Amino acid sequence: MSAAPEKAAYEPVFTGDRLKELEAIMARYPTKRAALLPALWMVQQARGWISEEAMVEVAEILDLTPAYVKGVVTFYTMYHQHPVGKHFIQVCTTTPCNLCGAEDVLAAFLKHTGCEELGATSPDGKYTVVEVECLGACGFATAVLIGDDFLENVTAEKVPEILKRYQ
Ligand code: FES
Incomplete structure (x- = not known):
């Protein structure tokens, strides 16, 4: 043995x-x-x-x-208890963002990063996508945090362009 x-x-x-x-x-x-x-x-x-x-x-x-x-x-949700991708993407899906298409934004991030599900890391190790509660920018829905970068007015259509900046 x-x-x-x-x-x-x-x-x-x-x-x-x-x-x-x-x-x-x-x-x-x-x-x-x-x-x-x-x-x-x-x-x-x-x-x-x-x-x-x-x-x-x-x-x-x-x-x-x-x-x-x-x-x-x-x-605290800001602490990761397991390895995450190089770019940690947090999409707000609370009601104001939700009404402005946050679910579509979330789906677009999952699709274009190759992450198979929420919280999972993409096969290339670059991305982890999660959904979070209100990020405090409800007037600029949909709000997204990528690492320390705060993004406002994100739409599903903008996601591929945004991801080019996070390789
Ligand atoms: S509901 Fe999305 S930032 Fe407040």
């Missing part, structure tokens, strides 16, 4: 300059734990998502339990 393949060793996120940056953030607060949200954001910026191992690493640095960190990660 052959041995199961060994899991790749976890590479810590917080080393070198990134650790110094986190220490500088922690120094701004009266307690270490107050730096939890920025620490998690730094993990996501570095790795694209937040793994269980990264949660343990953050917990150790901030003197928290891994369960507490996981509770925070799972509470």
Whole structure:
């Protein structure tokens, strides 16, 4: 019987300059734990998502339990708990956007990215498309977030052109 393949060793996120940056953030607060949200954001910026191992690493640095960190990660939808595409596309489908064709915009993003379903990543690893609640731009429906870019007045027809900017 052959041995199961060994899991790749976890590479810590917080080393070198990134650790110094986190220490500088922690120094701004009266307690270490107050730096939890920025620490998690730094993990996501570095790795694209937040793994269980990264949660343990953050917990150790901030003197928290891994369960507490996981509770925070799972509470906020902005934290990814699994790998996502290079471009994370969030389409608002709440009522005002919905009335202006958000469902068609969503369908166009799924079709033109090759994502087979909501939340799935395209086979080329470039895109993940999700639907979200109101993005706070109801007067400019349909509102879409691609990474940190906020797009307004998106229609299904504009989607292929938009995607050319996100390759
Ligand atoms: S309903 Fe879409 S941005 Fe508010």
